[in-house]
Amino acid sequence: MAASTVSYVLSGKRSISPETRDRVQEAVRVLGYRPNASARALASNRSNVLALVIPLRAGMHVPVLMQFATAVVTTARRYDHDVLLLTADEGRSGLERVSQSALVDALVVMDVELHDERVPLLRELPMPSVLIGVPADTEGLTCIDLDFFAAAEQCVDHLTDLGHHSIALLGTPSAVYARQTGFAHRTLAGFQAAAERRGVMGIETPCEPTFDAVLGTVGELLEAHPGITGLVVQNEPIIGPLLDVLRRLGRRVPEDMSLMAICADDVAERQVPQLSSVTLPADEIGQQAVEALIAKLEGHRTSAGVTLVPARLTARASTCAAPEAHSERTTA
Amino acid sequence: MAASTVSYVLSGKRSISPETRDRVQEAVRVLGYRPNASARALASNRSNVLALVIPLRAGMHVPVLMQFATAVVTTARRYDHDVLLLTADEGRSGLERVSQSALVDALVVMDVELHDERVPLLRELPMPSVLIGVPADTEGLTCIDLDFFAAAEQCVDHLTDLGHHSIALLGTPSAVYARQTGFAHRTLAGFQAAAERRGVMGIETPCEPTFDAVLGTVGELLEAHPGITGLVVQNEPIIGPLLDVLRRLGRRVPEDMSLMAICADDVAERQVPQLSSVTLPADEIGQQAVEALIAKLEGHRTSAGVTLVPARLTARASTCAAPEAHSERTTA
DNA sequence: GTGAAAGCGCTAACAA
DNA sequence: TTGTTAGCGCTTTCAC
Numbered sequence: 001m002a003a004s005t006v007s008y009v010l011s012g013k014r015s016i017s018p019e020t021r022d023r024v025q026e027a028v029r030v031l032g033y034r035p036n037a038s039a040r041a042l043a044s045n046r047s048n049v050l051a052l053v054i055p056l057r058a059g060m061h062v063p064v065l066m067q068f069a070t071a072v073v074t075t076a077r078r079y080d081h082d083v084l085l086l087t088a089d090e091g092r093s094g095l096e097r098v099s100q101s102a103l104v105d106a107l108v109v110m111d112v113e114l115h116d117e118r119v120p121l122l123r124e125l126p127m128p129s130v131l132i133g134v135p136a137d138t139e140g141l142t143c144i145d146l147d148f149f150a151a152a153e154q155c156v157d158h159l160t161d162l163g164h165h166s167i168a169l170l171g172t173p174s175a176v177y178a179r180q181t182g183f184a185h186r187t188l189a190g191f192q193a194a195a196e197r198r199g200v201m202g203i204e205t206p207c208e209p210t211f212d213a214v215l216g217t218v219g220e221l222l223e224a225h226p227g228i229t230g231l232v233v234q235n236e237p238i239i240g241p242l243l244d245v246l247r248r249l250g251r252r253v254p255e256d257m258s259l260m261a262i263c264a265d266d267v268a269e270r271q272v273p274q275l276s277s278v279t280l281p282a283d284e285i286g287q288q289a290v291e292a293l294i295a296k297l298e299g300h301r302t303s304a305g306v307t308l309v310p311a312r313l314t315a316r317a318s319t320c321a322a323p324e325a326h327s328e329r330t331t332a
Numbered sequence: 333m334a335a336s337t338v339s340y341v342l343s344g345k346r347s348i349s350p351e352t353r354d355r356v357q358e359a360v361r362v363l364g365y366r367p368n369a370s371a372r373a374l375a376s377n378r379s380n381v382l383a384l385v386i387p388l389r390a391g392m393h394v395p396v397l398m399q400f401a402t403a404v405v406t407t408a409r410r411y412d413h414d415v416l417l418l419t420a421d422e423g424r425s426g427l428e429r430v431s432q433s434a435l436v437d438a439l440v441v442m443d444v445e446l447h448d449e450r451v452p453l454l455r456e457l458p459m460p461s462v463l464i465g466v467p468a469d470t471e472g473l474t475c476i477d478l479d480f481f482a483a484a485e486q487c488v489d490h491l492t493d494l495g496h497h498s499i500a501l502l503g504t505p506s507a508v509y510a511r512q513t514g515f516a517h518r519t520l521a522g523f524q525a526a527a528e529r530r531g532v533m534g535i536e537t538p539c540e541p542t543f544d545a546v547l548g549t550v551g552e553l554l555e556a557h558p559g560i561t562g563l564v565v566q567n568e569p570i571i572g573p574l575l576d577v578l579r580r581l582g583r584r585v586p587e588d589m590s591l592m593a594i595c596a597d598d599v600a601e602r603q604v605p606q607l608s609s610v611t612l613p614a615d616e617i618g619q620q621a622v623e624a625l626i627a628k629l630e631g632h633r634t635s636a637g638v639t640l641v642p643a644r645l646t647a648r649a650s651t652c653a654a655p656e657a658h659s660e661r662t663t664a
Numbered sequence: 665g666t667g668a669a670a671g672c673g674c675t676a677a678c679a680a
Numbered sequence: 681t682t683g684t685t686a687g688c689g690c691t692t693t694c695a696c
Contacts, residue, residue, distance in 0.1 A: 002683045007675060014676095017681060034432040038373035039673035042688045047370060049435075052417070056402050062395040070388050073419050082435065085384070085417040087405050100366040103381075103414065211572075211604045240543075240572045272543045334667045339691055349665060371689035374672045 010035065041102070048081050050293060051104040053095070055088040055111030060176075061209075061236045064282055065110070067264065068132060071286025072108055079294045081105075092121050099127045106293045108132065112143075114180035128296035130289045133182045134306055142296070144289050144307040148183045148262070151278040151311035152190030155232040155260040158276065158313055160198040163322035164230035164258060167195065167202055168221055170242070172235050174206035187234050187262065203228070209237040215245050222249065229322045234262040239271060258319040265314070273317035285309055342367065373434070380413050382625060383436040385427070387420040387443030392508075393541075393568045396614055397442070399596065400464060403618025404440055411626045413437075424453050431459045438625045440464065444475075446512035460628035462621045465514045470638050474628070476621050479640035480515045480594070483610040484522030486645045487564040487592045490608065492530040495654035496562035496590060499527065499534055500553055502574070504567050506538035519566050519594065535560070541569040547577050554581065561654045566594040571603060590651040597646070605649035617641055 001024070008014045009024040016024075027033070041047040052072050054065055073083045084104055086094045088111060095118060098104045105127065109118060112133030122129045123140050131143040152169070159167050169191045171177070172184045188204060195202025203225055207217045222228060233239060239261060243253065251257040253273060261268055261277040268277035288307065295302045333356070340346045341356040348356075359365070373379040384404050386397055405415045416436055418426045420443060427450060430436045437459065441450060444465030454461045455472050463475040484501070491499050501523045503509070504516045520536060527534025535557055539549045554560060565571060571593060575585065583589040585605060593600055593609040600609035620639065627634045 003673085004675075004684080005682060008682090011675085015681070020682080032432070034429070036374070036673050037433040037435040038370045038379060039688090040675075041370035042368070042374050042690085043673075043675040045675095045688075049416070056398075062398045066388075066394045066398060069417065070419060073417055077422070082430070083417045084381070085401065085405055085415045087402060089406075090409070097366070098414070100364070101369040103369040210602050240576075244572075244576050270542050335689085336668080336691075336693095337666060340666090343691080345692085347665070352666080368689050371672090372691075374674085375689075375691040377672075377691095 007035075045102075046297075047103060047105050049084050049104045050076050050081050050290065051084045051086050051095070051098050051107045053086045053088055053107065053109045053111075060111060063267075064236065064264065064280065067282035068110060068286045071283040072290055075287045075290035079290065081290075081294070092118055095121055095125065099125045106130075106297055108289050108293065112182050114182055114185060128293055130292050130296075132285060132289050134186070134308075135182060138306050140304070142292055142302070142304045142307075144285055144292065145183065145309065146280055146285065147308035147311050148186040149190035149193070150308075151262050151313075152187045152232065152234075153194040154278055154311050154313045155262070156191060156194035156198060156200070156202065158260065158315065158319065159230035159232070159258055160194075160200050162230075162258060162319060165200045165322070166225060166227040167200055167230040167232065168225070168228050169202065169204040170217070170221075170231055170233045170235060170238070171204060171206045173208045177206055184234070191232065201225070201227075207235055207238055209235065211241045211244070214238050214241040215248075218242065218245050219249070222251075229256070230258045230260070230319075232260045232262070236261075236263050236267060239263065239267065239275070243271060254318050254320040256323060258322070260319060268314070268316060271318070276313070276315045276317075276319040278311045278313045281309060281312075377434070378629075379435060379437050381416050381436045382408050382413050382622065383416045383418050383427070383430050383439045385418045385420055385439065385441045385443075389420060389443065389507075389511075392443060395599075396568065396596065396612065399614035400442060400618045403615040404622055407619045407622035411622065413622075413626070424450055427453055427457065431457045438462075438629055440621050440625065444514050446514055446517060460625055462624050462628075464617060464621050466518070466638055466640075467514060472636070474624055474634070474636045474639075476617055476624065476639040477515065477641065478612055478617065479643050480518040481522035481525070482640075483594050483643035484519045484564065484566075485526040486610055486643050487594070488523060488526035488530060488532070488534065490592065490645060490647065490651065491562035491564070491590055492526075492532050494562075494590060494651060497532045497654070498557060498559040499532055499562040499564065500557070500560050501534065501536040502549070502553075502563055502565045502567060502570070503536060503538045505540045509538055516566070523564065533557075533559075539567055539570055541567065543573045543576070546570050546573040547580075550574065550577050551581070554583075561588070562590045562592070562651075564592045564594070568593075568595050568599060571595065571599065571607070575603060586650050586652040588655060590654070592651060600646070600648060603650070608645070608647045608649075608651040610643045610645045613641060613644075 006024055009016050009021050076083050107129035110132045112131045112135050114136045116135050119135050131141060133145050134143045176184045191202055205217055205221055207213060246253055246257055253259050261275045263277055263280055265279045268275040338356050341348050341353050408415050439461035442464045444463045444467050446468045448467050451467050463473060465477050466475045508516045523534055537549055537553055578585055578589055585591050593607045595609055595612055597611045600607040
């Protein structure tokens with residue numbers, strides 16, 4: 001019984017007679033044998049580890065990140081890979097380190113900015129990568145993300161169809177826009193485009209995730225634009241406070257104010273009233289990211305490029321027809 | 333110039349003449365040389381990777397987990413280690429896999445239950461580990477956690493000192509108790525012990541993290557025990573809804589109802605009013621966990637055993653003297 | 665203070 | 681279908 005035979009039984013890379021296979025498997029079981037990961041990686045030039053770069057920066061909402069991370073780890077395990085956790089604060093050097101030392105076979109990069117300094121590096125690295133998010137120049141990259149442009153459009157369309165003429169986007173904290181984070185920008189663009197296309201007034205404002213900030217932001221917003229009857233929120237942590245603030249301001253949801261969110265379904269359903277929303281399918285995106293990487297690793301000729309997961313809107317209890325009193329036409 | 337010389341320059345494991353050292357470092361810089369991680373691990377029997385087992389189970393609050401994870405990664409990097417992310421749903425087999433294949437050098441295990449099935453395994457594995465959390469039998473283990481017993485005691489003492497005689501603990505979701513998660517149990521025990529010691533009435537109830545659940549739980553609680561004037565919350569996601577519910581029920585904080593939380597300081601400070609709290613120093617705990625592991629890896633004779641980070645209470649705006657109207661003595 | 669050489673435990677090409 | 685063998689790229693002992 002040669003060592004190579006064992007190796008081949010375990011990897012299935014060549015055909016083995018049933019008897020030998022069984023004998024090997026039995027021995028493996030009895031001895032509790034596990035191949036040494038480093039030796040295997042050294043010999044095969046594959047570590048079977050993926051790097052996941054998670055942002056730990058201002059304004060990122062943690063539960064969503066965790067949902068991505070979970071999906072990535074779970075999917076990676078399905079393809080017999082492990083996941084090395086990198087924080088974005090190591091920046092370029094972290095990516096260089098883990099790829100040049102061959103610690104990992106491939107990279108999943110989250111929280112991509114429009115002009116992300118890591119993007120040129122990713123093009124050069126001798127290693128496949130997938131971005132969760134879309135930078136300005138996607139040449140040579142594989143990106144996957146929710147179609148935030150369409151998500152915002154659908155929100156505006158839904159509200160406009162209900163007769164709302166004055167709509168606001170309550171966005172992410174301003175730091176996120178300042179960094180030119182892709183998803184926030186694409187949402188904003190979709191919102192503006194749809195408002196213009198539908199001929200309704202669209203106002204945008206960032207919002208920090210504290211109760212006072214929500215109170216202040218919404219207060220000023222409604223003071224400056226009293227005719228607003230529809231709100232689109234892309235900022236998970238403020239959803240709770242926002243509902244509270246609207247109550248305090250005497251605006252009932254949805255009778256006086258229709259509310260839409262771009263967030264995970266379970267978050268939308270947990271609110272009172274349940275929110276009409278465009279779902280942010282973190283599981284699906286994380287899974288697709290890993291599957292794209294695995295395909296690349298296996299040398300499949302994958303059509304690189306940008307994959308946008310279609311936006312799916314679910315109408316729930318937080319949106320209804322615009323109140324008559326406010327339905328005089330207002331144009332942008 | 334022998335390969336070994338380069339190795340020694342990089343590791344500093346034997347003295348090198350300044351000239352050779354400089355020459356090597358210059359060459360490394362120019363060529364952008366990085367040692368191959370697998371080869372290094374194979375030869376040295378050290379992967380320089382730690383495993384972090386993160387729970388993704390019912391009732392765990394995500395931002396806190398992320399804070400732990402960040403602290404672990406950041407600290408690990410300071411000691412030149414990387415972090416492999418495991419989810420708790422792989423259970424024992426995940427730990428066996430990464431340790432027996434020598435993928436990692438050591439383990440950080442979070443979300444430990446009182447009778448955790450992984451604990452016996454950790455004792456047997458040929459690899460150091462640190463638990464964040466404390467199981468029932470800590471023989472041979474290294475554990476680190478906040479002193480939740482003392483945390484609860486301090487909350488009760490603070491409220492009792494302010495003249496409150498009837499106090500409730502609004503705990504984690506019941507699934508967390510059902511799993512006998514260590515931190516929840518120790519908090520409960522500390523709450524009961526302190527209430528008894530101080531001769532005040534202590535009522536405990538779990539609470540699910542939805543608005544309706546909070547409304548229901550608190551409603552029933554105050555109906556059954558109208559004399560309650562002090563609340564201790566160990567359940568971060570319900571803090572916002574709870575403040576809202578109390579407002580709806582016409583109980584002002586702190587005039588009618590004093591409120592204490594066991595949570596991260598920034599969470600307490602973000603509320604309106606700012607909450608008196610015992611801090612949950614996830615950074616500190618995560619950092620200490622990694623440092624304990626590194627010490628073990630370096631063969632330091634570390635006093636294994638349980639390290640409880642002392643509870644630190646900060647009084648803020650959510651607690652005050654018990655209202656006169658309710659201050660008739662009530663005993664348990 | 666430096667170099668030479670023997671592995672670390674696998675995989676994969678080559679032989680049979 | 682199986683065995684033999686040459687590395688993979690380092691670290692570390694041993695010799696100088």
